[in-house]
Amino acid sequence: MNEDRASKRVSIRHMRAFVAVALYRSLTRAAESLFVTQSALSLTIQHLEEDLGLSLFDRSTRRLNLTQAGEEFLPSAERLLQDFDSAVRDMRALGKRERGKVGVAAVPSVMALLLPEAVATYIDEFPGIDIYLREDNSESVQQRIISGDVDFGICSLWEADPELVFEPLFEDCFGVVFASHHPLASSTDDISWDEIAEYRIIGFSSDLGMQHQLSRTAALRKEVREPRYRVSNTATIETLLTRGLGVSVMSALAAHREPLNKLNMRLLSEPVLKRIVGVAWREGKSLSPAAAHMLEHIRRKVPQLDRYPGVRIVDAETD
Numbered sequence: 014m015n016e017d018r019a020s021k022r023v024s025i026r027h028m029r030a031f032v033a034v035a036l037y038r039s040l041t042r043a044a045e046s047l048f049v050t051q052s053a054l055s056l057t058i059q060h061l062e063e064d065l066g067l068s069l070f071d072r073s074t075r076r077l078n079l080t081q082a083g084e085e086f087l088p089s090a091e092r093l094l095q096d097f098d099s100a101v102r103d104m105r106a107l108g109k110r111e112r113g114k115v116g117v118a119a120v121p122s123v124m125a126l127l128l129p130e131a132v133a134t135y136i137d138e139f140p141g142i143d144i145y146l147r148e149d150n151s152e153s154v155q156q157r158i159i160s161g162d163v164d165f166g167i168c169s170l171w172e173a174d175p176e177l178v179f180e181p182l183f184e185d186c187f188g189v190v191f192a193s194h195h196p197l198a199s200s201t202d203d204i205s206w207d208e209i210a211e212y213r214i215i216g217f218s219s220d221l222g223m224q225h226q227l228s229r230t231a232a233l234r235k236e237v238r239e240p241r242y243r244v245s246n247t248a249t250i251e252t253l254l255t256r257g258l259g260v261s262v263m264s265a266l267a268a269h270r271e272p273l274n275k276l277n278m279r280l281l282s283e284p285v286l287k288r289i290v291g292v293a294w295r296e297g298k299s300l301s302p303a304a305a306h307m308l309e310h311i312r313r314k315v316p317q318l319d320r321y322p323g324v325r326i327v328d329a330e331t332d
Contacts, residue, residue, distance in 0.1 A: 022060065022064050023061065023064050023065075025093075025094070025097055026057065027057055027060065027061040027064075028090045028093055028094055029047065029094060030043070030047065030054055030057040030058055030061070031058065031061055031069060031083075031086070031087075031090055032087070032090050032091055032094055033046055033047055033054075034054070034058060034070065034077060035069075035070075035079055035083065035087050035090075038076050038077050038078065039076065039077065040054055040055055040058075040077065058070070065082075065086075067080075067082045068080050068082065068083075069082060069083035069086060070083055113141075113142050113143070113301060113302070113303035114142065114143035114144070114145065114303065115142060115143070115144050115145070115164055115301070115303050115304045115307045116144075116145040116146075116147070116162060116163035116164050116304075117144075117145070117146055117147070117163055117164065117165060117166065117167070117307065117311075118146075118147040118148075118149050118153070118154040118157045118158065118162070118163040118165075118166040118167075118168075119146070119147075119148060119149075119154065119166060119167040119168065120148075120149070120150065120151055120154065120167065120168045120169070120222060120290070121148055121247070121267070121270060122185075122264065122266040122267040122269075122270050123167045123168075123266075123290065124146065124148040125270045125271065126266060126269060126270060126318065126321075127167070127311065127314060127315065127317075127318060128146065128167075128311065130314055130317075131307075131310045131311045131313070131314040132144060132146065132307075132310075134310055135306070135307055135310045139303070139306070142303045142307075144307075145163070147162070147163060150168075150171075150220055150221050150222055151168040151169050151170070151171040151221075151222030151225070152171040152172075152220065152222070152225070154166035154167070154168040154171075154293070155168065155170075155171055155172075155174060155177060155293065158177060158293055158294060158295055159174070159176050159177070159295060161295070164294065164300055164301065164304035164307075165292055165293060165294040165300065165304065165308060166292070166293050166294075167182070167290065167291070167292050167293075167311070168222065168290065168291075168293065169185075169222050169226065169288045169289055169290050169291075170289070170291075170293070171222060171225060175296065176295060176296050177293045177294070177295065177296060178293065178294055178295075178296050179291050179292075179293045180291050180292050180293075181289050181290070181291040181327040182290055182291045182292060182312070182315050182326070182327055183289075183290055183291075183315060183318055183319075183324055183325060183326050183327055184287045184288070184289055184290075184324070184325045184327060185264040185265055185266045185267075185287060185288045185289075185290055185323065185324055186264070186265050186280055186281070186285060186286065186287050186323035186324070186325075187223075187227075187262055187263065187264055187265070187280075187281050187286040187287070187288070187323075188262070188263070188264075188265050188268060188278045188279055188280040188281050188323055189204060189209050189260050189261070189262055189278065189279055189281055190254065190260060190261045190262075190263055190268050190273060190276050190277065190278045191212075191254060191260040191261075191276060191277055191278075192254050192255050192256075192257055192276060192277070193276070193277055194257065195254075195257065195260065195277070197209075197212075197260065197277070197279060198277050200279070201277075201279060202279065203279060203280045203281070203282045204279045204280070204281060204282070205281070205282055205283040206233060206234065206237070206281055206282075206283060206284075207283070209260060209262075209281075210234060210236075212259055212260045213242070213258060213259030213260070214236050214237055214240045214241075214242070214259060214260065214261070214262065215240065215242050215244060215250055215253050215254060215258065215259045215260065215261045216237070216240025216242060216243050216244070216261065216262070217243060217244060217245065217250075217261075217263070218243045218244065218245040219243065220245070221245065222288070223262075223263050223264055223267060223288065224240075224243070226286075226288055227262060227286075230286060232284060233286075237262055242259070247267075247270065247272065247273055248272055250273065251272040251273055251275060251276060254276055255275070255276070262281070264288050264323075265278065265280065265321055265322060265323025265324055266290075266318065266321055266323070266324055268323075269321050278322075278323075280322065280323050289327075291327075292308060292311070292312075
């Protein structure tokens with residue numbers, strides 16, 4: 014009982030006092046190095062010896078020498094202080110974003126059109142941070158957040174999940190994409206869903222978030238919800254549309270990503286269909302200083318997306 018109570022009184026302050034006196038062999042010089050008074054330092058050493066139940070120094074009028082117990086205790090005390098100081102330095106470096114790592118997963122359009130500039134400015138400001146970027150579909154982005162593979166992700170919600178916090182960033186309207194020589198290229202006005210009924214639909218594979226949303230929108234024609242032709246690669250879609258094999262329905266931001274930006278797009282209406290894209294992170298898990306600051310860099314770049322027709326930035330205060 015007494016030993017437990019005594020051990021709780023021994024602190025880093027006692028260790029630092031002991032190592033300083035052991036180094037200088039003088040209370041005066043040790044006190045100066047620690048910026049404390051000689052009497053306060055003497056009392057700290059006295060308390061430490063009382064708590065340990067033994068003498069750490071042989072005292073003389075001129076010099077303090079370590080006892081055998083003191084000699085034995087010194088290496089352990091030095092290691093403890095080194096570990097403590099190192100841990101504190103590491104945590105301060107994390108807090109100041111001088112070191113650390115950030116993992117971000119995002120859907121392809123966000124990875125191509127939003128993240129590069131945000132990440133570039135972040136690297137310039139914090140060159141000591143390791144960065145991991147992962148491009149994936151919305152379902153996999155959510156899974157990577159939950160598994161801890163990344164700190165946060167940017168996607169449209171595949172399914173509502175109580176394990177995730179979701180903060181909308183922008184709305185992305187759907188449009189129809191086609192080759193420059195296609196009949197639809199005669200106008201740039203919005204077009205209704207009924208007006209594309211006569212054209213072959215080249216859709217996306219069902220594991221992609223855009224097609225997932227289309228397939229769950231009951232008001233759309235079956236050919237749009239369940240296209241006969243499904244492709245997972247945007248370069249392949251660009252090639253097929255350029256050859257005039259049909260049209261494709263996708264979000265406005267996706268249509269501006271290479272190589273799809275070589276094609277033409279008209280926004281779809283009657284009804285207007287949107288996907289909500291936002292940032293998601295694990296419920297109850299705080300972001301590290303490095304990750305939180307990365308997210309702030311990204312938020313500052315989001316308003317630049319409104320230069321793309323069909324993209325509307327969400328005002329966090331009103332939406």
